[in-house]
Amino acid sequence: MPNGQLSAYDPLVIRALEGDRHAFQSLVDQYQDGVFRLVFSRIQSRMDAQDLSQEIFLTAMKKMGTLKSPDKFKSWLYRIAVNKVRDHLRKKKFMALFTPFISDDNKERQPGNQPSGYSYTQEEMTGPHRKETAQQEDRLHQKEFWEHVKQMTLELSAMESEVFMLRFFDQQELADIAAILNKGESTVKTHLYRALKKIRNHPGKGVLLEGRHP
Amino acid sequence: MNTERLQHLTEDEILSALVDERDLDSELKDHLASCSLCREALATQRQSFSALGTRARKYTPEMVRPIRIPQEPVPRRLHFGDLKPVLGTAVAACLLVAVLYGGWMRFAPDRSGLLIEDVDRLVENAMPVEFQNLLGEELFRAEEDFMEFIIPPLENGDDTMGGPENLKKKDGIHAKHMATITA
Incomplete structure (x- = not known):
């Protein structure tokens, strides 16, 4: 089951609820890519996204006993992820007050100080594929894309941005988004509508929606 | 009567449809169902945003390493069976308290009369005895009859102090009493 639709009673979730560690590890294997993508699209730092994803699953494991509806495991897990990301961004904002001369607190962690927030592994930096033009171009597009996403989210309120990303980046249904954010479905729709309207008027719309590169 | 809408959907209406087509007015729904231009506009918008999601996934790097959870067991969800020992202990404690209290009530001396x-004593006079002595209240009560004898209460209808006759009468009574006391 690829990161997604969960049957009403997923046997893995039931077994994990009974304390089966292997079943929980299987759930981790199943959802880790989705959770990592969710985190990366919000914080745009590979290392931080890795650490945060690990933390999300540890929290989920510790709180597994509090999951009331086994059929809503994914929404529950995504809610933990969204809250962790929110906490991370809040901490980052707070820390930025004390480091006014460092624009990105990940600079030290990123080899080559990649300004996009995307940090390359050692293998990527020194590997044989590094100089390949196609890859370089792809990385440039990647960097540009996430820069535009960052600019776009600055235009939106926190809730609009979250709803939009959950809908289109994480491909969640409206009902699931409502469950993840603990809001009513009509509230979610209102925020989504506002977000779409703002993005439609955003100057970087061409790059974001049509994939055009200036 | 033909109520079909002739105008195409506005950009805002297309966005509303993109959020949730079911929320559109029936008039707009009918128009959307019959108008290929509006359907195409909606499909284009939907495609653009879907493509955005696709690019976001494409431009997300791989994880550095797969996530591994620690070896400790996953905390289990609490069942009623897990609470049995706790409930048993609580019930036993309640029973013990009830038995001890019952026994104490049975064998403790009956102090209700005291x-x-x-x-009753407090109702009669709430002031402690020591203070009553100081104020002479005990003395006063003991010699109430005597004081009544010294200063007799007014008789019925004798509520006026004026008039020489009354004064004479009172003087006479008083003299009589004083003579008795002196004797």
């Missing part, structure tokens, strides 16, 4: 006496 309590009633104390209450």
Whole structure:
């Protein structure tokens, strides 16, 4: 089951609820890519996204006993992820007050100080594929894309941005988004509508929606 | 009567449809169902945003390493069976308290009579005896008859102090009493 639709009673979730560690590890294997993508699209730092994803699953494991509806495991897990990301961004904002001369607190962690927030592994930096033009171009597009996403989210309120990303980046249904954010479905729709309207008027719309590169 | 809408959907209406087509007015729904231009506009918008999601996934790097959870067991969800020992202990503690309290009530000396006496005494005069002596209240009560004898209460209808006759009468009574006291 690829990161997604969960049957009403997923046997893995039931077994994990009974304390089966292997079943929980299987759930981790199943959802880790989705959770990592969710985190990366919000914080745009590979290392931080890795650490945060690990933390999300540890929290989920510790709180597994509090999951009331086994059929809503994914929404529950995504809610933990969204809250962790929110906490991370809040901490980052707070820390930025004390480091006014460092624009990105990940600079030290990123080899080559990649300004996009995307940090390359050692293998990527020194590997044989590094100089390949196609890859370089792809990385440039990647960097540009996430820069535009960052600019776009600055235009939106926190809730609009979250709803939009959950809908289109994480491909969640409206009902699931409502469950993840603990809001009513009509509230979610209102925020989504506002977000779409703002993005439609955003100057970087061409790059974001049509994939055009200036 | 033909109520079909002739105008195409506006950009805002297309966005509303993109959020949730079911929320559109029936008039707009009918128009959307019959108008290929509006359907195409909606499909284009939907495609653009879907493509955005696709690019976001494409431009997300791989994880550095797969996530591994620690070896400790996953905390289990609490069942009723898990609470049995706790509930048993609580019930036993309640029973013990009830038995001890019952036994104490049965064998403890009955002090209810003493309590009633104390209450009666307080109702009669709430002031402690020591203070009553200081104020002479005990003395006053003991010699009430005597004081009544010294200063007799007014008789019925004798509520006026004026008039020489009354004064004479009172003087006479008083003299009589004083003579008795002196004797």
